[in-house]
Amino acid sequence: MASARRPERDPTRPVYVISVAATLVEAHPRTLRIYEDEGLVCPARTPTNIRLYSEEDIRRILWIRHLTRDRGVNLAGVRTLFELEERLGKRILEALYDEGTREHGGDRESRAATAATPRPADDPEPSR
Amino acid sequence: MASARRPERDPTRPVYVISVAATLVEAHPRTLRIYEDEGLVCPARTPTNIRLYSEEDIRRILWIRHLTRDRGVNLAGVRTLFELEERLGKRILEALYDEGTREHGGDRESRAATAATPRPADDPEPSR
DNA sequence: AGAACCTTGACAATGGCGTTGTCAAGGTTT
DNA sequence: AAACCTTGACAACGCCATTGTCAAGGTTCT
Known part of the structure; x- marks a missing residue:
């Protein structure tokens, strides 16, 4: 355990460089980088122009991966969905998970991204 | 008898065979037919299995055309959007049209009434 | 300083998808 | 019978998503 409270773990805080984020x-x-060029993710930058992804950025990318890989949506569709989400002001995308989870148990890695981090997975400190 | 003097022109009434609908x-x-195979449109059938598209079907197809041609969304994206619309129970897609037209309106509740689709030409008189 | 990583930009290959088009063999409508 | 519909198959064109690499240069860490 020893996982004491970590109130300062701001999910908007940019911490991962691109190689870590990609992993x-x-x-x-x-x-x-393509996602960024397409305007789907906007990672922060260091004063010297290095990309830094926050936990929220990671979650957003995971959404893109889910939509594209599992659902076959292309980037234009992802953009439209994000745009819709922004316009309606809600996390409407979560409604899509009421279906994928209640399937026959042939699924591995059941994704439980309901309203929160799919799996906080105590992030390893990028000590390197 | 047995009919209103003004034919209500029920938008759910199946009237167009596929060649007309395609036009x-x-x-x-x-x-x-592909749209139907993909589950995006479900035209009615005559007792002898002929497809008949209603006005609503036509409008739905026009949505698909708009999303795919103008926005570049693929059919998987369209399916996701429709699914979302069904799940949220509203015509959420109309929110996508507030983009190119309005930007900084300043009004609170004036577009709720004008829920018509600007582009896909909701023609009330199919006199083709 | 030097190694390791990051930056943008370009080019390419692979695999898949959207759309249109056609052919066949048969049913329906007029 | 002619004209249209049905499903199913096959194909072609062009575009897209993703991965990968090369180049030339900037940044960070040891």
Whole structure:
């Protein structure tokens, strides 16, 4: 255990460089840059222009991965969905998970991204 | 008798065979069958299995055309959007049209009444 | 300083999808 | 019978998503 409270773990805080972020979401760094070019993710930058992804950015990318890989939605569809979400001001995308979870048990890695982090997975400190 | 003097022109009433429907939406009949195979449109059938599209079906197809052609969304994206719309129970897609037209209106509740679709030409008189 | 990583930009390959189009063999409508 | 519908198959064109690499240069860490 020893996982005491960590109130200062701000999910908006930019912490991961692109290589780490790519590992976290299981994608190529190239892909993350494409997502940014497409306006789907906007990672922060260091004063010297290095991308830094926050926990929220990671979660957003995981949404993109889910929509594209599992649902076959293309980036234009993702953009439209995000736009809709922004316009309606809600996390409307979560409604999509009422279906994928109540399936026959042939699923591995059941994703439980209901309203919170799919799996906080105590992030390893990027000590390197 | 047994009919209103003014034909209500029920938008759910199946009236167009596939060739006519294809003309209305400017698509190939093949495409409409694909939409049906993908579960995006469900035209009624005559007792002898002939497809009959209603006005609502036509409007739905026009949505698909708009999303795919103008926005670049693929069919998987369209399906997700429709699913979301069904799940949230409203015509959420109309929110997508507030983009190109309005920007900084300043009014609180004036677009609720004008819920019509600007682009796909909701023609009340199909006199083709 | 040097190694390791980041930056943008370009180019390419692979695989998949959207759409249109056609052919066949048969049913329906007029 | 002619014209239209049905399903199913096959194909082609062009676009897209993703991964990958190369180059030339900036940043960070040891």
